[in-house]
Amino acid sequence: MKNLLSWDQTLFKDPELFELDHIPEHFLHRETQLEALQYCIRPALGGSRPLNCLCIGSPGTGKTTAVSKIFEEIEKHTSRLIPVFVNCQVNSSRYAVFSQIFKKLIGYSPPSSGISFKKIFSEVARYLAEHEKVLIVALDDMNFLFYENEVDEVLYSLLRAHETNPGARIGVIAILSDTGVPHILDPKVESVFLPEEIKFPQYSRDEIKDILSNRARMGFYPNVVEDNILAKITDHTFSLGDLRVGIDLLKRSGLNAERRASRIIAPEDVDFAYEKSRLVHLSYIMRSLKKDEKILLGLIADSSLANSGELYEKFHSKTSLGYTRFYETLNKLGSIKLIDADFTGKGARGRSRVVTLRYQANEIKMRL
Ligand SMILES: Nc1ncnc2c1ncn2[C@@H]1O[C@H](COP(=O)(O)OP(=O)(O)OP(=O)(O)O)[C@@H](O)[C@H]1O
Ligand SMILES: [Mg+2]
The missing domain is CATH 1.10.8.60 (Helicase, Ruva Protein; domain 3)
Incomplete structure (x- = not known):
């Protein structure tokens, strides 16, 4: 009986440590990335614009945690620099991103309708210039801004604010889950973004x-x-x-x-x-899959053993997308380890593959 736990005893000394949104006190093996983030932010401590940066790596490699830790430090040690952390899965438009910034600076949320983006933007810019504050915005899970086609507008508004409103100094920390496909920005945005890339390897x-x-x-x-x-x-x-x-x-x-x-x-x-x-x-x-990717995944989940040629036919008739897009989408699903796509060597184009799911079909379908 001594070796048994009674009903009111527990093995957990601190259950909070096993929650996924918990920010760990000991953040191990990410010294290089934390130093790189500090390097980018340092100019802002003296009132200048911080360097922009891009944190990139696969899921669960500590990107969100690293930036949250740095933001905690900033909040503790300086009031010159105002960090705003935006979750882009929830706030996936330019209006929503700036509403979050507005809320942090002014203290309350702007009305969700009936007020123009321009108005929110100029309030934000005016606040920064008047109070001589530097703003640093983390766009966490920026992938979602790409899916909604809002990424160029969001970055453009943030990074060119100082041109229209002198004294409005803003830096961006973009956080991107690496899915193996390149994320391309408008050249106009690219030329002002110029991020320091901070890699989060597995x-x-x-x-x-x-x-x-x-x-x-x-x-x-x-x-x-x-x-x-x-x-x-x-x-x-x-x-x-x-x-x-x-x-x-x-x-x-x-x-x-x-x-x-x-x-x-x-x-x-x-x-x-x-x-x-x-x-x-x-x-x-x-949760980070695009519409076409979900369609293809659904088709794979529906067929027990799929051949890439047949899959393409079905994919094409549903989306009217061509072979190149099909091929890219298939590769992406492979690179995030949702499917295996093995070459058989046979097939009309000599590149027919057998596609299999790495999870049970019902587990996938439930989440589509
Ligand atoms: N180096 C680390 N030391 C301690 N805990 C860590 C470390 N890296 C990550 N974690 C923990 O792992 C979990 C996932 O980390 P995090 O949310 O930062 O990943 P992410 O890179 O942002 O992933 P995603 O791309 O899916 O958003 C968190 O609960 C975090 O506490
Ligand atoms: Mg994250």
């Missing part, structure tokens, strides 16, 4: 282990996670390349052990948890 197996071990040590009571369990969770996380999977696995495995009234996590607790945790990654990558 974590190595050892780095993942280190980060998860730290999280487990801080979040669980001692000895809940033994070495073999940590290794197992690390392997799953490494295979999907998304740290969210590991954090979610720690949480769910802990809950499974608690349900059995056990004081330590067993391998079965992890196996059971993985059935759900791997879907955390799936949901994250699927």
Whole structure:
């Protein structure tokens, strides 16, 4: 009985540490990226315009966390520089982005209609010039601005504000999930954006282990996670390349052990948890798919074993898009590991491929 947990006991010393929006106190293996961000922001501390930057890397590599950490520091140490963090999935138009900025500066949201973008923009610019503040705007998940075709307008308005309103100094931190397809900006925007590129490579197996071990040590009571369990969770996380999977696995495995009234996590607790945790990654990558990509994915999910030639016919009749776009879309779905597309060597054009899903069809369809 001593080895069992009573119903009101818990394995979690600090459950908050296993929430995905938690900003970790120890942010390991991202020193280079944090230094690069500081370098870009430094001019703003003296009142100049910061350098723009572009944080790019695949899902779960610490981009949002890095910028949030830097923003925390700025809020703590200076009032000259005002950081505004915009989630572009929710705020995907120029109007919405500037409403967020307005709210941060002026203290309340502008009305959601009946007031022009120009008005909001000039209020923002006037505020900055009058109060001699420098603005730094993080556009998190900027991919969504591309999908809505708003990216050029948003960047253009932010980066050329000082031309129409002298004294309005604004820098941009763009955060982009790397999906293997190039994101192209209007040359007019490109010429004023000129970002410092900050790459967020995937974590190595050892780095993942280190980060998860730290999280487990801080979040669980001692000895809940033994070495073999940590290794197992690390392997799953490494295979999907998304740290969210590991954090979610720690949480769910802990809950499974608690349900059995056990004081330590067993391998079965992890196996059971993985059935759900791997879907955390799936949901994250699927939310960033464009319409055509979703259509193709749906077609693949509908056919048990698809050949790329047949898929193209169906894709074309649904979207009227040509072979090049089909091919690019197929490659993208492959590069974000939703499908496998293996060459068979046969086929009319000599490049026929067998396309298979890496998840169950119903798991995909539920999220389309
Ligand atoms: N180096 C790290 N140390 C500790 N925790 C980390 C580290 N990197 C990422 N995390 C954790 O992993 C999770 C995912 O990180 P984050 O949200 O920053 O990824 P992202 O690169 O913004 O992904 P996406 O492109 O999908 O938005 C977060 O819960 C974060 O706390
Ligand atoms: Mg992010």
